[in-house]
Amino acid sequence: SQTIHQWPATLVQPVGSPLSLECTVEGTSNPNLYWYRQAAGRGLQLLFYSVGIGQISSEVPQNLSASRPQDRQFILSSKKLLLSDSGFYLCAWSVLSIQYFGAGTRLSVL
Amino acid sequence: ILNVEQSPQSLHVQEGDSTNFTCSFPSSNFYALHWYRWETAKSPEALFVMTLNGDEKKKGRISATLNTKEGYSYLYIKGSQPEDSATYLCALYPRNSNYQLIWGAGTKLIIKP
Numbered sequence: 001s002q003t004i005h006q007w008p009a010t011l012v013q014p015v016g017s018p019l020s021l022e023c024t025v026e027g028t029s030n031p032n033l034y035w036y037r038q039a040a041g042r043g044l045q046l047l048f049y050s051v052g053i054g055q056i057s058s059e060v061p062q063n064l065s066a067s068r069p070q071d072r073q074f075i076l077s078s079k080k081l082l083l084s085d086s087g088f089y090l091c092a093w094s095v096l097s098i099q100y101f102g103a104g105t106r107l108s109v110l
Numbered sequence: 111i112l113n114v115e116q117s118p119q120s121l122h123v124q125e126g127d128s129t130n131f132t133c134s135f136p137s138s139n140f141y142a143l144h145w146y147r148w149e150t151a152k153s154p155e156a157l158f159v160m161t162l163n164g165d166e167k168k169k170g171r172i173s174a175t176l177n178t179k180e181g182y183s184y185l186y187i188k189g190s191q192p193e194d195s196a197t198y199l200c201a202l203y204p205r206n207s208n209y210q211l212i213w214g215a216g217t218k219l220i221i222k223p
Contacts, residue, residue, distance in 0.1 A: 043199055043213050043214060043216045044213045046211075049209060051208075051209055057208070059210075090153065090154075094209065097144070097209075099156070099211060101153035101154050
């Protein structure tokens, strides 16, 4: 069966520090991968998605970037965090249209 | 541009009562409509996927219908229980998708004991 791992679960970082959130998927090959942020009052905001290794599409211009160094690994990064980057981040995978989500990371930038 | 509207934004329901809420969309130019349940401190989980006008899906006390001609889907919960408290998200899988879903803002359901 397929599983998705996302870590860390919570993270507190100072403004200006770098960020690296990691997501890995097991039990499937060549999944589509997604990074979302929970937007207040607006449900899920898609940040990045990837249909293959090295293929990243960005939906929202921002202080974040994503990379897919391996088929089942998706990384969300920032060189310098802003206060506005605080929020709840979710990784997800899909093969057809249904998306399966990780447990999420609560990021607090102070 | 396909847009997904969900109403109401939040809903308080007495335990034991039945309830329903709406997902509306301006165009039927999509492959599928999804409903997800997002419980607090957990991840969103898919409830239903519907593709055809008139589709009805059921899982226990929860059911959903799809009307593509009039542009809405209803989610029904019969005999609400505290464990039904969650945010219910509707999403469309458009025909020109690039593997993305278009998400509604969700309906937050709170069941009062």
